[in-house]
Amino acid sequence: MAVQPADGTMRTERPGFLLDLITGADTDLGSVQRLAEAGAPALAGSADCAALLIRPGGPPVIAGNSTAAEALATSEDRNGDGPLTHAVSTSELVKVDRTTSARWQAYRRRLSASGFGAALALPLDLEDRTSCALLFLVRGTTGLTPDLVAEARWFAEVAAQSMKLALEVRSVRSAGDNLKTVLESRTSIDVACGVIMAQNSCTYAEAFSRLAGASRQRNLKVRSVAENVVKSLAAGSPAARPDPPAPA
Incomplete structure (x- = not known):
């Protein structure tokens, strides 16, 4: 046409x-x-x-x-x-x-x-x-x-x-790749919080607070601290307990 x-x-x-x-x-x-x-x-x-x-x-x-x-x-x-x-x-x-x-x-x-x-x-x-x-x-x-x-x-x-x-x-x-990264990060944090909750008889919020405190003290991302906890658990060794936040 x-x-x-x-x-x-x-x-x-x-x-x-x-x-x-x-x-x-x-x-x-x-x-x-x-x-x-x-x-x-x-x-x-x-x-x-x-x-x-x-x-x-x-x-x-x-x-x-x-x-x-x-x-x-x-x-x-x-x-x-x-x-x-x-x-x-x-x-x-x-x-x-x-x-x-x-x-x-x-x-x-x-x-x-x-x-x-x-x-x-x-x-x-x-x-x-x-x-x-x-x-x-x-x-x-x-x-x-x-x-x-x-x-x-x-x-x-x-x-x-x-x-x-x-x-x-x-x-x-x-956007899909970013979402995948976020979900993977969230999974590591959730598993690590579960480990901390079992070890310390604490709530999820308290477990995450421990992760966040360790993240600040070690100058690492929360995800990195969480992955270290998960890796130590997968290796069969006792999971490293994140250090509590330093007193204000």
Whole structure:
């Protein structure tokens, strides 16, 4: 089915298409790398592709389908300018070619030195505070034809949905790992408290207080003290009784 986007160009809609940015990608860098590798052939093999992901509190994540694409994208940090970082910060599409404004002349020289004739940066709509953008780098003098721009826009829409899914899945996995750690920690503490309760005929609250006091005195986490108690019990030796808290 043919659809007409806001820029007036015609392209073919491909419903149901989604990029797999999770399989084999254990980190954000892995997903960004897969995104860049998928972006290059999306423009009929006429462009290289790089991608930039920025998450709150973390460093920028950059990847490219070629050494030249990744190097050019990374150079934007050193030079303080470039269409990729501009697209991320402003959510605007940026075109750099022979008709570009004076603002991008310095970047265009770096572009030419890397063997490319034009660049197209498109932001991905990820919502929240996470930002991502794609950089398509076209070789030769073909430039950014309307068909190439339309194809890049379509791919950016797909990429946005795919990256959202990848980040959500990774977030769920991380939450699951954290929950597992918490539960394992809680199990060790509960068992240790049970040992202390049996040895001292005390309540759970009193047993935990002993663990906490030993934790402060020995500068260890409560979980570590609890694991030592459990290990000594499993070894068949008398469990080491946590020292009571020092008098205030």
